[in-house]
Amino acid sequence: MTEITAPAKAPPRSTRERLAATWRKDTEALSPRVLRRTLAELQAIVDPRASEVEGGRRARAFADWYAGAPAEQRRDAWLLMSEQFGADPKKIHSAREHYEAVQGTPEEGAAEIRLRRALVSARTRLLQRFAAFPAGMRFLVDLRAELLPHLRGDKRLLPLDAELETLFSTWFDVGFLELRRLSWDSPASLLEKLIKYEAVHDIRSWSDLKNRLDSDRRCYGFFHPRLDGEPLIFVEVALTDSMSDCITPLLDESAAVSDMDKATTAIFYSISNTQAGLRGVSFGDSLIKHVVETLKAEFPRLKTFATLSPIPGFRAWLARHAPADKLASWEKPLELDAKAPQRQELLSWAARYLGRELQDGKPLDPVARFHLGNGARVERLNWAGDPSPKGLKQSFGLMVNYLYDPKRLDKHRATLSQGVIPMAAAIEDLYR
Template sequence: MITNASDWITRNVSRLRTGPDAQGKDAAGAKGSAAPKRASTGPRPLAERLEATLRRNGEALAPRALRRALGELQAVIDPRISEVEAGRRAHGVVQWYAGRELDERRDVWLLMSERFAPDLNRVSTARDHHQAAMGTADEPQAEVHLRRALVSPRLRLLQRFAIEPEGMRFLVDLRAQLLPHLKGDRRLLPLDAELEHLFSTWFDVAFLDLRRISWDSPASLIEKLIQYEAVHDIKSWADVKNRLDSDRRCYGFFHPRLPNTPLIFVEVALVDHISEGIVPLLDEAAAPVKADRATTAIFYSISNTQDGLRGVSFGDSLIKRVVETLQAELPRLKTFATLSPIPGFRSWFAKNAGVLLTRLDEKRQTELGRVVGSLPPTAERVLAAAEEASTLDARSPVRQLLMNAAAEYLGRATAEGKPVDPVARFHLGNGARVEQLNWAGDPSPKGLKQAYGLMVNYLYDLKRLDKHRALLAQGKVAVSGDVDGLFLKG
């Protein structure tokens, strides 16, 4: 949380600044005092292309088309027109954009990013006034002026696209297509920052509806579950019907402007114990448990559906809302846990196997070495043996090492005080704890590729969520006694 106005100013100016071209042009595209010089190599700057007559090889929109597109975008934020007319003009741009190829769309992104930036002279003046006013009675008003100066024409442009019913879908899809290009073209960063900021407000959980998705839901909605399921692929209509059976629940967050598409959804199994593997939960032939007799809710899949909403967090709120809904419906439920993949474990183990081997005592090194054919055991031999994880019995030294390593990975491997595993980072950040490691929890090719088939239960102990969050803030991960017993000594 930003508690200081100066911090807020610095962060926003750095995100919205677009580079030398922004210095020489105002938000409407007027020519500045001096156009930037083009580098000897690389693409022509947008400013130079707008002033040119001919298109060069590799450029998408010709200069004339580029200028026309800029004019159409500027017309959307004309202060003399009504919101209704602004929405109509934005709709026209959307229709034109829909017929453009990817390279042409990139030119539109550049126009939005570079030609609709804040007026840096105005920002500089307002910032100077704010700094001069700090500590005086004029500071609040100076901060207001500075905040207003930082509001870019780009923000107004994006807001006006959202006036039309399909405008939200247009913006979400635009960002989804934009995101893969950010590393290769930093000129697009301001547009991405503006979209992420808007989406964080527009898709706040206060404006989302929690809805249950059942077998009685429209077929078009159930098809979206099949399309967007990201954890355990849905193989057939029988599979999805099983996941929506009487002892299963599926809930999603919906936005009024995207009414038929869940932004994120969670699949829940109602059982009588903490599940150790995914196969029984997805078994279509298994007899359903009576929902009103279930004591445990297992969250076994959480899927985001919109790439364009990356960075907008509502998964933690989804779980909390679902827990509240389930408790109201089924009072016997006392345990809420996940059955989760460990997607980063295999690659982490490959990098750290050598270090982990040095932490084994002499007896374990000898036992492991005899099995892998190397005394002392080497990381290379251990990794080769781990490839046969699905055949290892409970007494296998290789299997025991993998369990130790998984505990180390989930309970001790952190970066900047946060778990390195993305799924662990999500659940532990919500206040869950690492409860139980499950050998062969997911024997599918995907499960073996991610974590040698291992899965983990994160327990949501509703009375200790805040305590676990506090521990994580100190760089400590909350784990059960069983997981703590798997940590390597030394």
């Protein structure tokens, strides 16, 4: 019996093909006629004859349409922005040829400027016009957040995403950000944002939040003037007399407030990004540096700055590398005695994961990649550091302290750039 093979599905038409067509095809959201009209509206936004004010007005009108459009029509708008607003290849080719021809002559500088201008796409100018009206930045950040999950399945959208990320890296440079302390006296709308965006240890109630903003705690966030009222990233800090080895006491609402006269250590126990649309734009490093300086000014006795961090990738990595019988012996880690060989073996595997495992020259674990990239070092592994269901699921309850030594941050970054993960001797001893 001959097997019947289903015909291969035809690739989707490009916007160029659709704009030249007469009829809508398959699942295309906008008909060719409406697609042409939509393109004309986008082109009008960047019309060189339109003033910045008029361009911004047209961009706002398009954003209003977009806000009410269904997902499929929004996707067509992305495709138009991505495929129809690239740089002019003829201008690039001509400018590059001229630049190469005048190397070493007095005209070289002017030729470089011409080439740079040729490389600026109409897409850049389009996105700049959207950013011009008051809610435009919010519009673009939300647009990219919606766009990101579609990139893997549709490579045509990559130019739009890359353009947005490049512009955001400039627009959200740390020089334009404001560090603010968040306290129990902050507006309720802002406190609600903390509850919504907390990504490491869920805030269970208002009393839980109040505990995290008590007198022995600090919470700081970076704010952008065009996204006022919403932090881009925030960090929660506990002020203690030693390096914390377990998250439970820090989240215990009934625990006594620490004696601030004895506080010598600042523990960064949660860092949360709030804007999915700003993925790839890094300001966590600057946030920690600014917070360290702010804390040192307020509390001169503070000498140690460290994290109490989860190890989110550990269990999944271990499942791929450790023998199955070993994995079974670790399923109830909280029941293992301090001298149990299974406990020491699990710590040894965790030390290897954090201290040796690299991907493209960077630490494999995402949280380790962030902190070590900022110049911290792996300081200590903590058994039962997070005994919650989430902690057990991620890392068998293990947590790690990353130490931020302000005098050695550059040294640690240099060490990491050479493919060596900075770590305390105690971590090395665990897997020797």
